[in-house]
Amino acid sequence: MELYELGIKATRDGLEKGEFTSADLVKSLAARFREKNAEIGAYLTFDEEQALALAAENPKAVPIAVKDLINVRGQPCTCGSKILQGYVSPYDATVIRNMKSKGFIPCGRVNMDEFAMGSSTENSALGVTRNPYDTSRVPGGSSGGSAAAVGGNMCIAALGTDTGGSIRQPASFCNCVGVKPSYGRVSRYGVTAFASSLDQVGPMTKSVEDAAILLGAIAGHDEMDGTTPRDPVPDYEAAIAGATLKGVKLGLPKEYFGVEGMDPEVRRITEEAVAKCEAAGAELVEVSLPHTGYAMAVYYIIAPAEASANLARFDGVRYGHRSAASRDVYSLYTKSRAEGFGPEVKRRIIMGTYVLSSGYYDSYYGRAQKVRTLIKRDFDEAFAKCDAIVAPCAPTPAFRFGENQDPLTMYLNDLYTIPSSLAGVCASSVPAGFTSEGHLPVGVQFVCGGFEEAKLLRVSKAFEEL
Amino acid sequence: MKIDVGYVAELARLELTDEEKAVFQPQLENIVRYVEKISEVDVEGVEPMMHGRQLVNAFREDVVRPSLPAETALANAPARVGDEFLLPKIVEGAES
Numbered sequence: 001m002e003l004y005e006l007g008i009k010a011t012r013d014g015l016e017k018g019e020f021t022s023a024d025l026v027k028s029l030a031a032r033f034r035e036k037n038a039e040i041g042a043y044l045t046f047d048e049e050q051a052l053a054l055a056a057e058n059p060k061a062v063p064i065a066v067k068d069l070i071n072v073r074g075q076p077c078t079c080g081s082k083i084l085q086g087y088v089s090p091y092d093a094t095v096i097r098n099m100k101s102k103g104f105i106p107c108g109r110v111n112m113d114e115f116a117m118g119s120s121t122e123n124s125a126l127g128v129t130r131n132p133y134d135t136s137r138v139p140g141g142s143s144g145g146s147a148a149a150v151g152g153n154m155c156i157a158a159l160g161t162d163t164g165g166s167i168r169q170p171a172s173f174c175n176c177v178g179v180k181p182s183y184g185r186v187s188r189y190g191v192t193a194f195a196s197s198l199d200q201v202g203p204m205t206k207s208v209e210d211a212a213i214l215l216g217a218i219a220g221h222d223e224m225d226g227t228t229p230r231d232p233v234p235d236y237e238a239a240i241a242g243a244t245l246k247g248v249k250l251g252l253p254k255e256y257f258g259v260e261g262m263d264p265e266v267r268r269i270t271e272e273a274v275a276k277c278e279a280a281g282a283e284l285v286e287v288s289l290p291h292t293g294y295a296m297a298v299y300y301i302i303a304p305a306e307a308s309a310n311l312a313r314f315d316g317v318r319y320g321h322r323s324a325a326s327r328d329v330y331s332l333y334t335k336s337r338a339e340g341f342g343p344e345v346k347r348r349i350i351m352g353t354y355v356l357s358s359g360y361y362d363s364y365y366g367r368a369q370k371v372r373t374l375i376k377r378d379f380d381e382a383f384a385k386c387d388a389i390v391a392p393c394a395p396t397p398a399f400r401f402g403e404n405q406d407p408l409t410m411y412l413n414d415l416y417t418i419p420s421s422l423a424g425v426c427a428s429s430v431p432a433g434f435t436s437e438g439h440l441p442v443g444v445q446f447v448c449g450g451f452e453e454a455k456l457l458r459v460s461k462a463f464e465e466l
Numbered sequence: 467m468k469i470d471v472g473y474v475a476e477l478a479r480l481e482l483t484d485e486e487k488a489v490f491q492p493q494l495e496n497i498v499r500y501v502e503k504i505s506e507v508d509v510e511g512v513e514p515m516m517h518g519r520q521l522v523n524a525f526r527e528d529v530v531r532p533s534l535p536a537e538t539a540l541a542n543a544p545a546r547v548g549d550e551f552l553l554p555k556i557v558e559g560a561e562s
Contacts, residue, residue: 090538183518197517226524227517297501308478315479318551322544328554330479338481346480347490351497353478354469363505369514371507376515407493408500424518450519 003028005153007206008062008213012103015060022055025063025156026107032154033108041129042139042149044068045076046108054105063107064099064214065155067146069116069192070201072096072106079192080114080124083314083321083340093190094225095159095201095218102217110145110158114342115311116166116194118142119413122401123344131173133441137398140170146204147174151441157205157214161191163198164299165394165417168429171204172393172443175431177460178204179211180417182450183424184229186215187222193310195303198421208430208461212236215453231451239454243461246281250274250459251386255292256416263396265435266442270392273432273444276466277390287382287389291375295419298375300411301355301368302422308352314340347407372422379423379449388459389447392416393429397440420447428460469494 003025006014014020030048037043043065051063066072069079071089073096078084096106113123121129121144129144131137132152139148143160146167150158151174160167162180171178179202186201193199203214216236221228252274257267278284316322316336323335341349355364382389395415404410420427429443446463448456471491475482482490536549545552 087542090534090541200518223526227519229519291507294504294507297504300497301501301504312479316544317553318539319542320544326554329556331481332554333479334476334481337479341480343486343489346475346482346486347493349478349480350471350474350490351494354474354494354498355501357474357477364501366514367504367507367509368501369516370509370512371504373512373515374507374509406496408496411497421518 002032004032004156006156008157008210009207011062011156012213015062021059022061022063022105023052023059026051026055029063029107029155036152036154039130039135040132040148040152040154041127042110042145042152042154044078044109044111044126044145047075050075051105051107058100058103058105061103061105062156064104065108065110065146065149065158066096066106067112067143067158067160068109069112069161070095070159071190075106076109077192078126079116080112080126081340081342081345082125083337085126085321087319091190094187094222096190098220099214099217104214104217108155110149112145113142114345115192115307116142116161116163117307117344117348119165119169119410120399120404121145123342125342131398133175134398134438137400137440138173140173140394140398142166143204144170147171147176147178150174150176150204150206157203157210159201159218160204161199161201162421163195163303164421165414167202167204168417168427168443168445169394169413171429173398173441175441176204176206177208177211177431177464178202178429179215179453179456180421180427181215181219181453182426184227185426185451185453186219187225187228189222189224195306196310197306198303208457208464209237209240211428212240212457234454236454236457240457240461243458243465244281245277245459245462248282248388248459248462249285249386250277250282251285251287251382251389253287253289253292253382253389253391255289256391261395261412262392266392266394266396269433269442270444273463274390277463280462280466285386287385289378289382289419291371291378292419294371295375295422296411296415298368298371298422299414299418300351301364302372304348304352305356305365306352308349308356311345311349344407375419376423379420379425383449387448387455391445391447393443393445397435397442416445425450426453426456428456430460430463469498
């Protein structure tokens with residue numbers, strides 16, 4: 001077995017026993033990168049020399065691939081955008097600082113949809129990423145590079161970010177475990193903002209145990225992010241020991257299983273997953289999330305609105321691309337942004353600016369925030385009746401390049417992941433099976449209440465073992 | 467539903483080509499038509515949710531700490547003079 005095939009737990013054990021060093025891992029990953037990246041395109045950059053320098057400082061550290069919007073000092077951070085080509089981070093994000101102190105080192109920058117806007121990684125301006133299970137198909141997105149790196153055994157584990165499903169959907173497409181933590185569980189400091197009231201960093205791994213270890217390493221209060229409460233971080237690794245589904249009340253939202261557009265194979269795999277849980281002792285409970293039908297609409301107001309404000313910082317003044325054609329400050333802004341941003345980012349900036357513009361604020365953003373409260377209440381009421389919700393992760397398996405041309409059709413990929421993002425609760429994607437034709441992986445989603453990651457990981461772990 | 471894409475792009479400080487405007491116009495109108503379904507929901511008396519978890523008064527100790535050194539902060543500058551970012555003239559008539 002090659003070192004790059006290992007997950008976090010096995011790697012850490014091997015490092016502890018002195019079977020290999022962090023440098024050996026980096027070299028194995030670098031060789032794998034040279035062998036495989038031209039085909040898969042998971043990485044944008046893999047700086048072996050820099051990774052070896054970090055490995056020399058910390059010879060027992062596990063290398064982790066990092067989505068290209070999380071800042072690592074001295075490394076590029078392009079967010080998959082031309083506007084940040086050549087940018088070098090001046091500091092470490094809190095998640096990077098945290099994981100370094102817990103025996104991990106950042107190793108390579110993985111591709112993503114530009115500024116995390118997309119569901120296929122096709123919106124990256126800097127490279128194509130292919131699904132390692134079928135290279136004619138997308139890896140999902142926006143954390144498509146992270147998922148392809150994990151699924152294609154091109155890393156030990158990866159960090160991704162999830163705003164409306166960007167960890168869970170690619171995890172489902174590439175057969176990995178993905179965890180979107182509750183809003184506030186993980187610091188966003190040093191993570192380039194897309195939609196600030198929704199963004200969360202989370203682990204993408206080869207097993208639930210690995211996700212528990214990596215989440216434990218990055219989570220916690222950060223005084224640089226005022227939305228991270230001081231709640232202590234439980235020992236997630238210990239929490240999953242002896243995980244069982246016996247007596248666990250699993251909620252099935254009737255609104256999720258009734259919708260059209262769910263691929264029959266996804267439906268079959270999800271229903272089989274539910275049946276397996278029941279056979280393992282879980283009690284199935286029907287729950288209702290009555291405002292589900294409005295979640296997409298709420299999201300596509302709130303996320304672009306926040307994005308339009310966040311992306312105002314890319315103005316060609318302090319960093320990033322500056323247009324050579326600018327004559328004055330106004331054209332410096334408008335031309336630098338026109339040249340630097342890709343079409344989906346432009347579309348969302350315009351959408352966001354429109355819904356926030358004078359006269360429209362109350363009927364769009366203001367109203368969307370109120371409907372968001374109702375969506376949150378739906379989850380509160382559902383969790384009064386069950387421990388965890390089980391649902392599909394994405395309505396289809398990985399699709400082909402260019403298959404979803406219309407923006408609104410592409411947005412529907414996040415149908416099952418957006419409601420829990422809006423509610424701020426935690427959710428996972430766990431591999432559940434393969435389609436009978438084409439053998440494409442499909443993940444099942446578990447959702448638990450806010451700051452109930454220990455419970456979420458236990459349920460996910462118990463399911464993984466079935 | 468008609469969106470003046472050119473005007474909104476101006477507000478967003480984004481120059482669009484005529485081709486881009488022609489592509490975005492129907493796409494955005496389609497998205498706006500879709501999101502308008504939230505107008506059906508009765509939100510009378512419902513408080514807005516601003517964040518995934520409502521926190522108030524997230525204070526930290528008010529202590530002086532070193533910030534990024536100027537050289538580090540300027541390292542990614544597209545253009546600079548000394549310790550400053552270089553920009554085209556902003557105020558009419560001012561020395562540039």
